Every structure is written in structure tokens, then in C-alpha cells.
Amino acid sequence: xxxxxxxxxxxxxxxxxxxxxxxxxxxxxxxxxxxxxxxxxxxxxxxxxxxxxxxxxxxxxxxxxxxxxxxxxxxxxxxxxxxxxxxxxxxxxxxxxxxxxxxxxxxxxxxxxxxxxxxxxxxxxxxxxxxxxxxxxxxxxxxxxxxxxxxxxxxxxxxxxxxxxxxxxxxxxxxxxxxxxxxxxxxxxxxxxxxxxxxxxxxxxxxxxxxxxxxxxxxxxxxxxxxxxxxxxxxxxxxxxxxxxxxxxxxxxxxxxxxxxxxxxxxxxxxxxxxxxxxxxxxxxxxxxxxxxxxxxxxxxx
Amino acid sequence: xxxxxxxxxxxxxxxxxxxxxxxxxxxxxxxxxxxxxxxxxxxxxxxxxxxxxxxxxxxxxxxxxxxxxxxxxxxxxxxxxxxxxxxxxxxxxxxxxxxxxxxxxxxxxxxxxxxxxxxxxxxxxxxxxxxxxxxxxxxxxxxxxxxxxxxxxxxxxxxxxxxxxxxxxxxxxxxxxxxxxxxxxxxxxxxxxxxxxxxxxxxxxxxxxxxxxxxxxxxxxxxxxxxxxxxxxxxxxxxxxxxxxxxxxxxxxxxxxxxxxxxxxxxxxxxxxxxxxxxxxxxxxxxxxxxxxxxxxxxxxxxxxxxxxxxxxxxxxxxxxxxxxxxx
Amino acid sequence: xxxxxxxxxxxxxxxxxxxxxxxxxxxxxxxxxxxxxxxxxxxxxxxxxxxxxxxxxxxxxxxxxxxxxxxxxxxxxxxxxxxxxxxxxxxxxxxxxxxxxxxxxxxxxxxxxxxxxxxxxxxxxxxxxxxxxxxxxxxxxxxxxxxxxxxxxxxxxxxxxxxxxxxxxxxxxxxxxxxxxxxxxxxxxxxxxxxxxxxxxxxxxxxxxxxxxxxxxxxxxxxxxxxxxxxxxxxxxxxxxxxxxxxxxxxxxxxxxxxxxxxxxxxxxxxxxxxxxxxxxxxxxxxxxxxxxxxxxxxxxxxxxxxxxxxxxxxxxxxxx
Numbered sequence: 023x024x025x026x027x028x029x030x031x032x033x034x035x036x037x038x039x040x041x042x043x044x045x046x047x048x049x050x051x052x053x054x055x056x057x058x059x060x061x062x063x064x065x066x067x068x069x070x071x072x073x074x075x076x077x078x079x080x081x082x083x084x085x086x087x088x089x090x091x092x093x094x095x096x097x098x099x100x101x102x103x104x105x106x107x108x109x110x111x112x113x114x115x116x117x118x119x120x121x122x123x124x125x126x127x128x129x130x131x132x133x134x135x136x137x138x139x140x141x142x143x144x145x146x147x148x149x150x151x152x153x154x155x156x157x158x159x160x161x162x163x164x165x166x167x168x169x170x171x172x173x174x175x176x177x178x179x180x181x182x183x184x185x186x187x188x189x190x191x192x193x194x195x196x197x198x199x200x201x202x203x204x205x206x207x208x209x210x211x212x213x214x215x216x217x218x219x220x221x222x223x224x225x226x227x228x229x230x231x232x233x234x235x236x237x238x239x240x241x242x243x244x245x246x247x248x249x250x251x252x253x254x255x256x257x258x259x260x261x262x263x264x265x266x267x268x269x270x271x272x273x274x275x276x277x278x279x280x281x282x283x284x285x286x287x288x289x290x291x292x293x294x295x296x297x298x299x300x301x302x303x304x305x306x307x308x309x310x311x312x313x314x315x316x317x318x319x320x321x322x323x324x
Numbered sequence: 325x326x327x328x329x330x331x332x333x334x335x336x337x338x339x340x341x342x343x344x345x346x347x348x349x350x351x352x353x354x355x356x357x358x359x360x361x362x363x364x365x366x367x368x369x370x371x372x373x374x375x376x377x378x379x380x381x382x383x384x385x386x387x388x389x390x391x392x393x394x395x396x397x398x399x400x401x402x403x404x405x406x407x408x409x410x411x412x413x414x415x416x417x418x419x420x421x422x423x424x425x426x427x428x429x430x431x432x433x434x435x436x437x438x439x440x441x442x443x444x445x446x447x448x449x450x451x452x453x454x455x456x457x458x459x460x461x462x463x464x465x466x467x468x469x470x471x472x473x474x475x476x477x478x479x480x481x482x483x484x485x486x487x488x489x490x491x492x493x494x495x496x497x498x499x500x501x502x503x504x505x506x507x508x509x510x511x512x513x514x515x516x517x518x519x520x521x522x523x524x525x526x527x528x529x530x531x532x533x534x535x536x537x538x539x540x541x542x543x544x545x546x547x548x549x550x551x552x553x554x555x556x557x558x559x560x561x562x563x564x565x566x567x568x569x570x571x572x573x574x575x576x577x578x579x580x581x582x583x584x585x586x587x588x589x590x591x592x593x594x595x596x597x598x599x600x601x602x603x604x605x606x607x608x609x610x611x612x613x614x615x616x617x618x619x620x621x622x623x624x625x626x627x628x629x630x631x632x633x634x635x636x637x638x639x640x641x642x643x644x645x646x647x648x649x650x651x652x
Numbered sequence: 653x654x655x656x657x658x659x660x661x662x663x664x665x666x667x668x669x670x671x672x673x674x675x676x677x678x679x680x681x682x683x684x685x686x687x688x689x690x691x692x693x694x695x696x697x698x699x700x701x702x703x704x705x706x707x708x709x710x711x712x713x714x715x716x717x718x719x720x721x722x723x724x725x726x727x728x729x730x731x732x733x734x735x736x737x738x739x740x741x742x743x744x745x746x747x748x749x750x751x752x753x754x755x756x757x758x759x760x761x762x763x764x765x766x767x768x769x770x771x772x773x774x775x776x777x778x779x780x781x782x783x784x785x786x787x788x789x790x791x792x793x794x795x796x797x798x799x800x801x802x803x804x805x806x807x808x809x810x811x812x813x814x815x816x817x818x819x820x821x822x823x824x825x826x827x828x829x830x831x832x833x834x835x836x837x838x839x840x841x842x843x844x845x846x847x848x849x850x851x852x853x854x855x856x857x858x859x860x861x862x863x864x865x866x867x868x869x870x871x872x873x874x875x876x877x878x879x880x881x882x883x884x885x886x887x888x889x890x891x892x893x894x895x896x897x898x899x900x901x902x903x904x905x906x907x908x909x910x911x912x913x914x915x916x917x918x919x920x921x922x923x924x925x926x927x928x929x930x931x932x933x934x935x936x937x938x939x940x941x942x943x944x945x946x947x948x949x950x951x952x953x954x955x956x957x958x959x960x961x962x963x964x965x966x967x968x969x970x971x972x973x
Contacts, residue, residue, distance in 0.1 A: 222771035508702035538912030579844035
């Protein structure tokens with residue numbers, strides 16, 4: 023290849039000075055997020071919860087499953103910060119144990135919904151035609167049923183247990199991700215740079231993963247963060263109904279469900295699991311909202 | 325004098341600094357005159373028109389100067405006072421007719437709204453006037469087409485509808501911001517022709533904003549060339565094309581591929597690019613790209629001087645006397 | 653005359669706008685309708701027309717963005733329309749496209765170095781260690797500096813972005829480049845730079861161009877031969893000098909006349925066409941220009957005119973000839 027003497031000028035020095043530091047999208051997003059105090063609070067709480075979940079067994083004062091009937095219904099005091107439940111188990115330790123369960127289920131379920139939803143939504147959005155119609159009609163059918171009922175139906179088919187609960191909750195949320203991804207793909211698909219990717223010889227799968235999805239990531243990330251809080255709630259709901267985690271495992275919803283009868287006599291058996299659920303859900307919602315505002319270029323002050 | 329702009333300054337406050345989009349410009353427009361403002365991206369021509377109409381949005385704001393329309397300063401008027409001026413005495417047509425027309429309202433409703441806001445007419449009279457305007461701008465079967473929605477019309481038709489809407493209250497000044505840029509060449513010819521006729525018929529003044537020197541040559545009486553927020557040349561159109569003075573104007577004229585050009589030589593190019601508005605060079609903003617740049621050009625900004633009705637902002641034309649005065 | 657690089661035969665592209673209940677098309681947009689022409693190796697073929705004429709659609713069919721409804725595309729003898737999807741994709745090494753909008757045609761999340769390297773990587777044209785050097789070379793070819801390769805598109809001006817688009821098209825060493833209105837979105841003073849660059853690159857690398865534009869003045873500078881399209885059909889083809897000095901089709905004459913002259917002393921009598929460009933949905937039978945033609949005769953109603961060679965190399969589709 024010969025070197026050509028280009029007659030064109032190079033970029034003038036002043037303009038080159040402007041092009042010094044490439045500002046990455048991530049950095050800008052982080053800065054915008056930092057300014058949103060509510061989101062920062064949510065993030066701090068989530069990090070705290072993750073720490074608790076990780077260190078669980080190390081910080082629990084008692085074995086959460088150890089039952090001593092002589093010590094049942096002790097009010098919150100110095101030895102038992104949250105008191106004990108009807109079977110004499112330390113509630114504080116059970117709450118900590120429950121953190122692990124809730125976060126694990128929440129994150130795993132969202133991981134399932136996300137993966138399957140993105141794949142289905144990508145096929146539907148990019149291919150269009152029959153594939154699109156079939157996939158989206160199935161998604162519509164799933165969305166027509168309230169998510170809890172659908173989860174219960176899945177559990178009935180799959181059986182009880184925490185792993186089945188993860189799958190059930192995961193399956194239930196697939197349609198939402200599929201829809202978001204499909205919508206984003208439809209809007210991005212006609213952009214010139216996607217067409218350019220085709221012109222230079224990319225295969226469809228590579229176009230979707232390398233060119234379209236990264237530009238669509240922000241919507242997905244927001245939805246996933248909010249989805250974790252939904253998953254935590256669904257887990258609690260299933261647990262409340264006795265369908266999810268099996269005893270003696272300490273799941274917050276399960277704890278709530280079993281403590282229903284003691285609302286007047288020992289309200290602390292209900293209050294602490296309730297607060298735990300509320301704080302967790304709130305934290306993820308705050309973070310999710312903050313992310314959405316930070317990632318939406320229109321709401322960012324420019 | 326219909327319009328007199330004196331030392332207008334418009335700034336944009338950005339995160340990284342202040343951009344002087346319009347940097348102290350002054351010009352005037354007579355009744356019935358077509359004045360063209362020519363410039364490229366970053367020249368400030370569109371911001372000028374938006375400033376006159378007081379349609380600027382944050383982070384832009386007018387930082388100084390006065391805009392005298394029929395003797396009254398528009399910058400001193402309140403919001404409600406400006407609303408009576410807009411559409412009635414000064415009207416505007418935009419570049420993108422599709423995004424300037426509301427897609428959910430019929431054409432006739434949009435034009436009638438403008439008429440009924442400014443004139444005391446009954447709906448029946450307003451409709452008649454609407455159809456009459458559509459006819460004047462050359463829409464075939466105006467009575468039927470008035471019921472159309474914008475998406476049912478082509479680009480050229482939509483631009484005519486915009487023109488009809490702008491002219492419906494017989495404004496004295498029409499500001500046309502790149503009215504033909506988005507249109508095909510044969511339609512462009514029609515729209516320019518239309519503007520010309522409207523000027524003849526209604527003695528309307530037109531402020532024509534464009535980047536296309538061909539359009540200027542065909543349609544305008546006088547022309548102002550803007551670069552980086554400043555006026556660099558101002559003259560009658562014949563004068564400008566016969567004797568372009570500023571190196572930027574010269575460069576622009578030479579770099580346009582022309583039909584009449586028979587040679588196979590490479591096109592003349594202006595080297596470099598428009599400077600970053602946040603990092604404007606000291607001195608003349610065109611100095612980096614100018615073939616005839618002198619030491620002096622990089623240090624100080626030339627003044628706008630007049631030679632036989634032809635104004636130019638360039639040190640090349642300052643006489644020794646003026647140069648000496650400068651150094652005093 | 654050098655050999656034919658690409659030949660388009662009876663090419664057509666229809667879009668179904670509306671289907672009835674049974675899925676049969678009710679209104680059909682005939683974007684391109686029975687178009688045939690050849691481009692010779694090393695030549696720049698200008699394709700001109702206004703919105704809706706189908707010129708961009710033809711360009712997109714050549715680079716496999718659209719599949720032709722009918723007709724053939726023969727590249728060095730191979731019929732591209734008869735190839736499997738995979739084989740057709742492999743032809744991207746021979747035909748590339750430069751897009752019109754420099755702001756939309758570069759992925760905002762990729763550095764320009766990656767954008768230019770991508771076609772080389774996915775077509776496995778060079779071993780990994782040589783790609784960086786080639787990208788540097790391409791950047792220099794289009795007048796950009798190597799130290800800018802890690803910048804993102806939004807940090808560049810329109811003219812520079814278009815140069816990146818050109819470098820990307822050059823990366824696979826194609827034989828034919830389709831330039832889809834490459835300068836219409838740029839400022840006037842930058843247009844000249846990019847047009848000159850395209851000229852230089854063509855000479856240097858022996859490229860062949862299909863240069864699509866809506867302005868006859870832009871096309872004149874860079875083309876050897878020019879084709880004029882109207883509503884999905886080719887109405888005139890001629891060598892450059894011939895077309896501009898002796899336009900035969902009334903539409904070509906009107907197009908030339910409509911271009912504003914940059915000389916106010918020559919404010920000419922213009923041919924102003926009445927009416928708008930008709931919609932390419934369910935276009936009229938017979939000559940499609942009839943409704944706006946100012947040289948209509950009685951003989952014009954009836955059969956659609958076909959491209960006829962009226963003088964050497966000069967073809968026109970009009971009843972008058």
C-alpha cells in the first residue's frame with residue numbers, strides 16, 4: 023500500500039487541545055448519580071445489606087434455627103435485640119439470615135428474567151415478522167395474569183423450595199424485560215450506525231450484542247434494579263403464603279406469615295421482618311429511580 | 325427603518341464556560357427589503373433570528389443591545405406584548421416544516437388559530453382567509469387540502485403551509501430561517517419564487533437566514549456574512565459577489581462546486597475548521613484559516629469599516645491612517 | 653472503455669405499505685422500478701434525483717441493506733442476488749458504503765479507532781498485531797491524526813466524523829464505494845474538503861464510486877458519467893460534459909435550471925415545475941413525469957418510455973426522442 027501525500031490539513035492545534043480527555047459515559051453517570059441524595063442513600067443501604075449477607079454467620083449472636091421453647095416470646099432486650107419468636111428463636115439472627123436469602127433470591131431471579139428476556143426481546147425486535155408475533159403474544163399472555171398468581175401457578179407445577187421459588191419469580195418477570203428490549207431495539211435498529219454495522223459484514227447476533235444492546239443498556243439496568251425490589255417482595259409474598267422457602271429457613275415473608283396471629287401480643291415478631299422488607303425494597307427503588315434519572319440524557323442538566 | 329439591531333449580544337451559559345453566540349452585531353432592514361444573513365454552523369445566524377423574536381431558550385439569553393422594531397425596543401417588551409407582536413407584525417418560518425407543524429391538528433386549524441389570535445374575525449371569516457392564503461401560496465385544491473394533517477403532505481407543501489401561516493396576518497417582517505435547506509432543488513425554486521412574489525405583493529421585508537450562497541444570490545437584495553458571532557462583511561448582493569472582500573467570503577464563494585465550472589482542478593478549500601466557541605482565539609476568529617493572515621490579525625480584532633457602502637471587518641482593508649490611529 | 657465492474661439489470665424494490673385482511677398487498681411503494689445501468693472500473697458514476705426517486709434505495713441494495721424484489725446485480729460477473737446469505741455477506745469486502753449523516757452513522761459508544769478497525773477484525777483480513785498499524789494508516793489517509801484514535805465520535809465535528817466514515821469504508825480495501833450523499837449534511841466550507849478527499853482517494857486506490865446526490869452541481873465535480881432518476885426510474889444517462897451541456901430529458905433540464913446560480917448578474921429565467929413530486933406509492937401508468945412535464949405532447953399518454961441510446965453513451969427515456 024503506497025503512502026499518499028494527503029493534501030488535507032490536520033486538525034488545528036486549538037481544536038486538538040479540546041479533545042484531550044475522553045469523558046467516559048460511566049464517569050458522567052456516576053457524577054450525576056452522586057448528586058441525587060436519595061439514590062446515594064439507597065446505594066448505601068444496599069451495600070450495607072450486602073455486607074450483612076456476606077458476613078452473616080459471623081455476626082449472628084445466635085443460631086437462627088436453634089429453638090428453645092422456654093425462651094419464646096421474649097420482648098426486645100439486651101440479650102435479644104429483636105426479641106424471640108414463638109419457637110424461641112432469636113429474631114435478630116433470623117433477620118440477618120433472611121437478608122442472605124432475600125438478596126440471593128432477588129438477584130438470581132432477576133438474572134434469570136434478564137437473560138431470557140433479553141434474548142427473547144432481541145429476537146423479536148431484530149427479526150420481526152413471525153418470530154416477533156409469536157414471542158410477543160406469549161409475553162402478552164403472561165402479562166395478562168397478575169404476577170403473584172403466575173408465580174403461585176409455577177410453584178404449584180415445580181413444587182416447593184427456595185430454588186423453585188427463584189425459577190418461578192424469574193420466569194414471571196421475563197415479559198417485562200422482553201418488552202423493554204424489543205422496544206429499544208426497534209427504535210435503535212434503524213439508526214445509521216446499526217446499518218453501517220451490517221454493511222461492514224457483521225452477523226445479526228454480533229450486531230445485537232455489540233451495537234444495539236450497549237446503547238440500550240441504561241433502560242435495562244434501571245428496570246433490573248427496580249426488578250430486584252419486586253423480586254424481594256415476591257419472595258416475601260410467596261413466603262408469607264407458605265410457598266417459598268421451607269421451614270426452618272428464616273425468610274422474612276415466611277416470618278411475617280407465621281407471626282400473623284401474634285400481632286397484638288407480640289408485635290415485634292411482625293415489625294422487624296416487615297421493616298427489613300420495607301427497607302430493602304425502598305433501597306432498590308431509590309437506587310433504580312436515581313439510575314434512571316442519571317442515565318436519561320434529557321433529564322440531565324447539560 | 326423597519327428593523328434596527330444595535331450591538332446585540334447573546335450568550336449561552338454552558339457547564340464549561342460562556343459561548344458568545346452573537347457577539348455585538350448591528351444591522352438594519354428597510355421596509356420591503358430582503359436581507360440575507362449567511363453563515364455556517366456556529367456563526368450565530370439562527371441565534372440572531374431567535375433573539376429578535378425573543379424565542380431563545382435556556383441556557384441562551386440576551387446579554388445586551390437593543391432591537392428596534394418600528395422604533396420600539398423589543399427587548400423592553402413584556403411577554404404578553406411580544407405575543408401580540410409575533411405572528412402579527414413579525415412572523416417566522418423554520419427549517420424543518422415537519423417538526424414545526426403540530427401533527428395532531430389539521431392544517432386549517434393551525435392557520436386559523438394564528439388568524440383568530442391576532443385578528444378579530446369570526447371562525448367563518450378566518451376559514452375563508454385561510455383558504456385564500458393557501459391559494460396564494462400555491463396549494464392546489466386549497467379547500468380540500470385545508471382539512472389535511474401535516475403528515476399527509478409532502479415537504480414542499482408543508483413549507484408552503486408554514487409560509488401561509490406566517491403570512492396570514494400580513495406581517496411587516498418575515499424571518500425565514502433556512503426555509504429551503506430541507507427541500508429538493510425544484511421545490512426550493514418554487515419557495516424562493518413565492519417569497520419574492522409575497523414581497524412584491526405585500527411590500528413585506530424578509531430576513532433570510534441561510535448557508536447557501538446560491539439562495540442569497542437569487543433571492544436577496546443585501547447580504548450580511550457572519551462568522552463566529554460577528555459580522556465580517558455586509559454589502560448589496562451584486563457588490564458582494566462581484567467584489568468579495570473578506571477572505572472568508574472569498575473562500576466560501578470559491579469552494580462551492582459550480583455548474584459553470586469546467587475544470588477538473590480540485591475544489592478550493594478553506595483549510596481548518598470553525599474554532600471551538602469555548603476556546604476562541606485572540607484577535608480575528610478567522611486568523612487560523614486565513615491565507616492572508618498577518619501578525620496583527622492574531623493579536624487584535626479588526627473593526628467593521630465601510631468602503632462605498634460595502635462593510636468589512638478585516639485588517640487588509642484598513643488604510644495606513646487608520647492603522648496609525650489604532651496605535652495611538 | 654474499461655471493463656464493467658458492476659452491472660444492475662432490471663432492478664426493482666417494492667415495499668408493501670398496506671396489506672388487506674388476507675395479507676395481500678394493497679398499496680405498494682415502488683421505490684425502484686426496473687432500473688438498469690453499468691459502472692466501469694475506475695469510474696465515478698453519479699446518480700442524481702430528488703426525494704423519493706429511489707437513488708438511496710439502489711445504493712442500499714448494492715450493499716445488502718435491502719434485498720431486491722426483482723432483477724440482478726452482477727459484480728464482476730457474479731450475480732449477487734442468487735448468493736446465499738453468508739456468501740452475500742462476504743461480498744462486503746468488495747462493496748462499501750459511506751453514509752449521509754455523519755452524526756448518526758458512527759456508534760457513539762465506540763472509539764473511532766475501534767470503528768475503523770471493526771471491519772478488518774470481523775472479516776479477518778489481518779492478524780491482530782497488524783491491525784493497529786493499518787488503522788493508523790487509514791487515519792492518516794483521511795487527514796486525521798493517530799493520537800485521536802481513542803476519542804469518541806461526539807468529540808469530533810461533522811466533517812471529521814465523515815472522514816472516519818470514509819476511513820471505515822476504506823478499511824476492507826473495497827473495489828466499489830457507494831457514497832450516499834456524503835457531503836449534504838456538512839457545512840459548505842467543509843464540503844469542498846471532503847469532496848477533494850474523495851477525489852484523491854479514488855485516484856490513489858483506483859476506486860470506483862457510485863456517487864449519490866440530489867444536487868447536480870455537487871455531482872458534476874466528481875463524476876465521469878451521470879444518471880438522473882425520477883420516481884424510481886432512470887430517465888437519462890450521459891457522460892458528464894454531455895449531460896450538462898446538452899440535457900435532453902425535460903426533468904434534467906428543470907433540475908439544472910433550478911440550481912441557484914452564484915452570480916447575481918445571471919439571475920436567469922428558471923423552469924419552475926408545477927406541483928410536487930408524486931408519491932411513489934401506486935405510481936401512475938405511462939410516463940411518470942407526465943403530470944409535471946412542461947413539454948408534454950399528445951404522444952405522451954400511453955406507453956412508458958424506455959431508455960434509448962440517442963447519441964454515443966447518451967441514453968434518455970422520453971417520448972420526444
